[in-house]
Amino acid sequence: AGENVDTRVEPASITKVMTSYVIAAEIASGKVKNEDQVLMSERAWREGGARTDGSFSGFPVNQRAPLHDMEVGMAVQSGNDAAIALAEHVAGTQEAFADLMNSYAARIGMGGSHFVNAHGLSAPEHYSTAHDLARLGQAFIRDYPEAYAYNSIKEFTVNGITQPNRNLLLWRDPSVDGIKTGHHSGAGYCLMSSAKRGDQRLIAVVMGAGSERQRADDSLALLNWGFRFYETHKLYEPGKPVAQLKVWKGKADQAQLGVTAPLLVSVPRGRYAELKPSMEVPKSLVAPIAAGQPVGTVKVTLDGQVVAQAPLVAIAAVEEAGFFKRLWDAFWMWWESD
Structure with a gap:
């Protein structure tokens, strides 16, 4: 107000x-x-x-x-x-x-x-x-x-x-x-x-x-x-996965994404169920990925207006894979981009 x-x-x-x-x-x-x-x-x-x-x-x-x-x-x-x-x-x-x-x-x-x-x-x-x-x-x-x-x-x-x-x-x-x-x-x-x-x-x-x-x-x-x-509602907590994203050329095939601080939102009473979350992230990532590395953004809207947003980061590091895994992933990256 x-x-x-x-x-x-x-x-x-x-x-x-x-x-x-x-x-x-x-x-x-x-x-x-x-x-x-x-x-x-x-x-x-x-x-x-x-x-x-x-x-x-x-x-x-x-x-x-x-x-x-x-x-x-x-x-x-x-x-x-x-x-x-x-x-x-x-x-x-x-x-x-x-x-x-x-x-x-x-x-x-x-x-x-x-x-x-x-x-x-x-x-x-x-x-x-x-x-x-x-x-x-x-x-x-x-x-x-x-x-x-x-x-x-x-x-x-x-x-x-x-x-x-x-x-x-x-x-x-x-x-x-x-x-x-x-x-x-x-x-x-x-x-x-x-x-x-x-x-x-x-x-x-x-x-x-x-x-x-x-x-x-x-x-x-x-x-x-x-x-x-x-x-007020707590939507996401630090350290807990919000989403996961495909990782190429990494020892792990997925990166867990989360927030660095609790994401809170205040809304008119009774309208919590109408909140709509969305994420802006790339289609995939290429290792190495550092823990805490910014990857995208999570947004929450109500009636089309953004009421809360926070950066999405990698919860844990994803190390680079060995030579043959990187070579294999490079082929499939090329294949899927064609």
């Missing part, structure tokens, strides 16, 4: 979800570590600290703190100072970090977004869309669940100051575990939220609400509507 989902808007502090995603990705690649000591620079303190009108974490200026603590301060307290300090630590400058944000946004598929800072305060050419932010939330939960979990923390203390998480839904509904609030005069009150009930997870994005309460009420209404009228 959506309204004006692709309209460019100011994302305010929801920007920090993109910042968190980049940091998690850089940690995963080994470029930074949770144990790194991050400097609260003069610039970070002046532009995002307690003397500004925005939200802050309160880390002392010109002192260092573990990256993990800074990131939790950014996620829970929405600290602009922590966001700038983290950006400087990861990329040298906030401007260079913004380039990283845009690079990762492109990989996620956020075609309607552009970032120029790590905190989300109003700036020319800093924008996103509700649709893109939903994609970002989905990617964050899927790719870096440990970092995502920081968003469910209800309060955090820095330098003797305890501040609560501004996401009111964390107190209203136990199924809600994130994600991020945002607010400034140009953006209004914003909330990217997510909840998991059973095996089903949904994401809601509300932008430009009139108050903190309204963004929470509207978000919970969207989530409740989604859980009431939609159901």
Whole structure:
């Protein structure tokens, strides 16, 4: 469900979800570590600290703190100072970090977004869309669940100051575990939220609400509507064959194809039986085939629209056969192609 989902808007502090995603990705690649000591620079303190009108974490200026603590301060307290300090630590400058944000946004598929800072305060050419932010939330939960979990923390203390998480839904509904609030005069009150009930997870994005309460009420209404009228099914699991394909010149004559991650689909309740799966694969393969090698795509449609898709890969390797088997298969490949 959506309204004006692709309209460019100011994302305010929801920007920090993109910042968190980049940091998690850089940690995963080994470029930074949770144990790194991050400097609260003069610039970070002046532009995002307690003397500004925005939200802050309160880390002392010109002192260092573990990256993990800074990131939790950014996620829970929405600290602009922590966001700038983290950006400087990861990329040298906030401007260079913004380039990283845009690079990762492109990989996620956020075609309607552009970032120029790590905190989300109003700036020319800093924008996103509700649709893109939903994609970002989905990617964050899927790719870096440990970092995502920081968003469910209800309060955090820095330098003797305890501040609560501004996401009111964390107190209203136990199924809600994130994600991020945002607010400034140009953006209004914003909330990217997510909840998991059973095996089903949904994401809601509300932008430009009139108050903190309204963004929470509207978000919970969207989530409740989604859980009431939609159901989620796991169609395929990793490591289990979805299909098999003929292999030429291999020690085995068939390659088992499967998915690398669970393929889930959410559909209107009662319409699961109407789903139609299809596969786009070549007619045959030629060995050697490596385990995990992409081979094709599985797609699932409802009413002619693709509702889920995933790459198909070889579950196990198929080694190249000996000389005579390869020669024999080469003959039959020629014969069948004639």
